[in-house]
Amino acid sequence: xxxxxxxxxxxxxxxxxxxxxxxxxxxxxxxxxxxxxxxxxxxxxxxxxxxxxxxxxxxxxxxxxxxxxxxxxxxxxxxxxxxxxxxxxxxxxxxxxxxxxxxxxxxxxxxxxxxxxxxxxxxxxxxxxxxxxxxxxxxxxxxxxxxxxxxxxxxxxxxxxxxxxxxxxxxxxxxxxxxxxxxxxxxxxxxxxxxxxxxxxxxxxxxxxxxxxxxxxxxxxxxxxxxxxxxxxxxxxxxxxxxxxxxxxxxxxxxxxxxxxxxxxxxxxxxxxxxxx
Numbered sequence: 204x205x206x207x208x209x210x211x212x213x214x215x216x217x218x219x220x221x222x223x224x225x226x227x228x229x230x231x232x233x234x235x236x237x238x239x240x241x242x243x244x245x246x247x248x249x250x251x252x253x254x255x256x257x258x259x260x261x262x263x264x265x266x267x268x269x270x271x272x273x274x275x276x277x278x279x280x281x282x283x284x285x286x287x288x289x290x291x292x293x294x295x296x297x298x299x300x301x302x303x304x305x306x307x308x309x310x311x312x313x314x315x316x317x318x319x320x321x322x323x324x325x326x327x328x329x330x331x332x333x334x335x336x337x338x339x340x341x342x343x344x345x346x347x348x349x350x351x352x353x354x355x356x357x358x359x360x361x362x363x364x365x366x367x368x369x370x371x372x373x374x375x376x377x378x379x380x381x382x383x384x385x386x387x388x389x390x391x392x393x394x395x396x397x398x399x400x401x402x403x404x405x406x407x408x409x410x411x412x413x414x415x416x417x418x419x420x421x422x423x424x425x426x427x428x429x430x431x432x433x434x435x436x437x438x439x440x441x442x443x444x445x446x447x448x449x450x451x452x453x454x455x456x457x458x459x460x461x462x463x464x465x466x467x468x469x470x471x472x473x474x475x476x477x478x479x480x
Contacts, residue, residue: 205231205238214241271298384462 208229215224215237227233304317 205234206241208234211237211241214244218244267302271302387462387465 211234212224218224227237301314304314304321
């Protein structure tokens with residue numbers, strides 16, 4: 204959008220001052236071209252204003268410093284023209300330092316007090332800076348630890364997501380195996396009960412079994428009953444298998460071995476009982 208004609212005319216007057224700007228045709232093409240020149244000249248104009256302001260402030264500071272030096276010398280009864288060049292420069296430097304420190308005079312006590320205050324302020328700033336550095340380092344460590352935790356959680360989530368189908372399949376296998384264990388335990392318990400019932404039916408006196416043989420058979424049956432109860436308790440704890448895949452797999456293998464051992468013991472006990480008849 205082109206600049207309005209009022210702003211363009213004011214800009215041309217400042218540009219050609221103290222002379223008058225040339226006459227121009229006020230059409231859209233001329234307005235567009237002048238607008239482009241106007242926009243290009245704004246940064247230059249702002250830079251000129253900044254330079255002029257800085258020069259003006261520097262001049263004011265030099266004038267104030269000179270007046271301050273003159274006042275100090277007049278108070279001391281000394282003329283600036285009577286002093287050597289080195290002394291004049293030293294006084295000018297001291298006056299500049301006094302001005303920077305905000306002193307109203309150039310006495311030694313004033314300089315010492317100002318230097319002490321500046322030193323203490325510097326120490327305080329250094330302490331604040333060290334505290335900020337310490338806080339920044341702590342925040343950095345916390346940020347890195349948080350990033351590491353996020354990375355570990357992300358990796359764990361990815362691993363769990365990838366292993367979910369396998370874990371689901373393993374769970375189904377465990378449930379099926381648990382059902383088989385329950386079924387087999389029932390079968391073995393039934394066979395044990397049948398063995399006990401058959402033993403009760405034996406005519407000990409007619410068969411001429413000795414007391415020692417009967418005691419041994421009874422002890423075998425009791426031991427077999429204890430084994431079945433113990434294996435059943437192990438089976439009842441199957442539902443508490445750990446969620447870890449590797450550890451649960453080991454527990455499952457142990458249960459399978461125990462089941463096989465139970466089956467063999469039951470069959471041996473039953474065979475021994477029936478063979479004694």
